[in-house]
Amino acid sequence: MSKLVNRVREFRARDRLSQEELAKRIGASRQTIALIERGDYSPSVLLGLKIAEVFAVRVEDVFSIESE
Amino acid sequence: MMNKSNSNSKLPKTWKLIIFGLIGGVFGYALSSGSFVVPQNIDFSLSLIYEYDILFAFLMLMVLVLLVANVTGLVRLKAMKEPSQSSDLPITPKEKLFNATMKFSNYNIIISFITMVLAMAYAMRSVSVDRENTYMLVNLIASLVLFIIVAVLQNRTLAMFNQMYPHRKINFNASTSKETERELFAEMDEGEQWIVYRSAYSAYRTANAMLIGGIVFFLIYSVAFGFTPLPIIVLGLVWLGQNMAYHREVNRQYR
Numbered sequence: 238m239s240k241l242v243n244r245v246r247e248f249r250a251r252d253r254l255s256q257e258e259l260a261k262r263i264g265a266s267r268q269t270i271a272l273i274e275r276g277d278y279s280p281s282v283l284l285g286l287k288i289a290e291v292f293a294v295r296v297e298d299v300f301s302i303e304s305e
Numbered sequence: 306m307m308n309k310s311n312s313n314s315k316l317p318k319t320w321k322l323i324i325f326g327l328i329g330g331v332f333g334y335a336l337s338s339g340s341f342v343v344p345q346n347i348d349f350s351l352s353l354i355y356e357y358d359i360l361f362a363f364l365m366l367m368v369l370v371l372l373v374a375n376v377t378g379l380v381r382l383k384a385m386k387e388p389s390q391s392s393d394l395p396i397t398p399k400e401k402l403f404n405a406t407m408k409f410s411n412y413n414i415i416i417s418f419i420t421m422v423l424a425m426a427y428a429m430r431s432v433s434v435d436r437e438n439t440y441m442l443v444n445l446i447a448s449l450v451l452f453i454i455v456a457v458l459q460n461r462t463l464a465m466f467n468q469m470y471p472h473r474k475i476n477f478n479a480s481t482s483k484e485t486e487r488e489l490f491a492e493m494d495e496g497e498q499w500i501v502y503r504s505a506y507s508a509y510r511t512a513n514a515m516l517i518g519g520i521v522f523f524l525i526y527s528v529a530f531g532f533t534p535l536p537i538i539v540l541g542l543v544w545l546g547q548n549m550a551y552h553r554e555v556n557r558q559y560r
Contacts, residue, residue, distance in 0.1 A: 266496060
């Protein structure tokens with residue numbers, strides 16, 4: 238069993254972005270960002286790419302698969 | 306690893322089936338053997354002075370309690386400040402309070418509607434006693450007034466939603482409520498839609514279980530008080546309808 242882990246919170250802190258600001262930039266809601274950060278929701282490829290674009294990194298730098 | 310978990314989960318399932326079978330057997334025997342005798346003077350009319358007065362009083366009390374909770378929620382929401390932009394909480398205290406207020410409003414619409422329908426059914430019944438006419442009229446007017454107040458409050462609660470989420474506005478001018486729901490769903494982002502899917506699936510499973518529970522209840526009622534097919538048929542049709550809607554959507558997606 239593997240699960241998707243992410244570093245959204247870490248990159249957000251690096252870029253001093255609030256959840257609200259990140260959400261606005263990718264056209265999502267703050268609640269969705271909170272769900273992603275908590276690992277409760279795995280975003281679509283499209284949303285994942287948009288998040289990576291905001292942080293100017295590759296999508297693999299933000300999202301990765303972790304074996305349980 | 307896989308086989309181990311399979312054999313582990315198989316044993317409790319078998320035991321569960323045996324226990325359910327035993328309980329069913331005991332209840333079945335008790336009901337069919339005639340050892341379960343219903344008292345002759347048993348009365349379900351929930352009455353104190355007038356027929357069904359306790360039932361109506363209880364329902365209206367519930368409506369009043371939820372009404373107070375709804376009004377209190379709206380007043381507190383108006384006084385609450387917007388959360389700061391840097392707030393990283395999954396749900397802000399204001400959103401939490403709004404969710405609770407919306408919940409009270411929804412439950413109240415259902416309960417006040419049921420109260421109104423019951424009052425109407427009671428008023429329109431074929432057998433009526435003269436001395437109960439005033440009681441029936443008061444019941445009817447009170448339930449109607451309560452329903453109107455609750456509906457107005459729901460409108461205010463939805464207006465509050467529009468204030469809090471200007472980018473997810475509920476369109477009050479849409480021609481049908483179905484159109485409003487469709488518009489609202491289309492405006493949601495994928496995370497919000499995912500929450501709706503999960504909640505809807507949970508509601509579907511709960512409704513299935515409750516419908517089966519209702520059918521079993523009326524089966525026992527039939528055994529105790531005489532054959533009562535109508536509620537069983539209605540619940541069965543609702544169950545069928547719900548599953549047909551589910552499969553129609555599945556088929557539409559795989560087409």
